Amino acid sequence: MAAGLVAAIGFVAQQAPAPAPSPIVVRLPSNEMAATYLAVLSDAKTLQPAIAVSAGRNSRELWVKALDPAVHLEGRSLELWGLPPGAAPKSLGVLPRSEKMASIPLPAAADEALAAFRTLAVSLEPPGGSPKGVPSGPVLYTGACVKYW
Numbered sequence: 490m491a492a493g494l495v496a497a498i499g500f501v502a503q504q505a506p507a508p509a510p511s512p513i514v515v516r517l518p519s520n521e522m523a524a525t526y527l528a529v530l531s532d533a534k535t536l537q538p539a540i541a542v543s544a545g546r547n548s549r550e551l552w553v554k555a556l557d558p559a560v561h562l563e564g565r566s567l568e569l570w571g572l573p574p575g576a577a578p579k580s581l582g583v584l585p586r587s588e589k590m591a592s593i594p595l596p597a598a599a600d601e602a603l604a605a606f607r608t609l610a611v612s613l614e615p616p617g618g619s620p621k622g623v624p625s626g627p628v629l630y631t632g633a634c635v636k637y638w
Contacts (some may be wrong), residue, residue: 524638526599528609529556530630539630540584542569542609544599546638550592551599553584560630561586566614569593570624571606571634583618584611606634 524546529538541554553569560567561584570578581602585591595602610631612624619625 522637524636526603526634527637528632528634530609530611530632532630533628540611540632542632542634544595544603546600546636547598549595549598549602551581551595551603552590552592554590555584555588558588560611562613564616565626566616566618567611567629568614568618568624570610570612570628571603572608572610572631573605574607576605578610578623579606580619580622581609583614603634604636608632609634 526542526544526546528542530540530542531538538556539560541556542551544551551569555561567584569581569584571581572578581595582593585593608631610624610628612619612628613626614624615626
């Protein structure tokens, strides 16, 4: 009996302890979204959302996501415009050709660069953007530019 007890203790002592399981990280959603400018630009004919645009209030980048990759046309550029009430459109830049989220640099923090725009629009332009400084091609998508704070 003593020999069996010694053998059992020796067997248990030789086994390495099992490693502790990896911790599980749970991130609970915040019940508040950071101060952000938001716009979803839709096709005027179909009312289908085509492009999402956002920027943190203090950010110097405008984030753009094509919701439908078919918005990009070969040999043409899409240019994003801010439309201030009663004034000429202001170019915010040419949309990058990307299926992922892409950024457009802003000349100042979004709170300064976007505050005057109630609407954003996208026009179809020659490669590189409008040569005139205003939309030269048809406006394909529009949407309200909303302050979320």
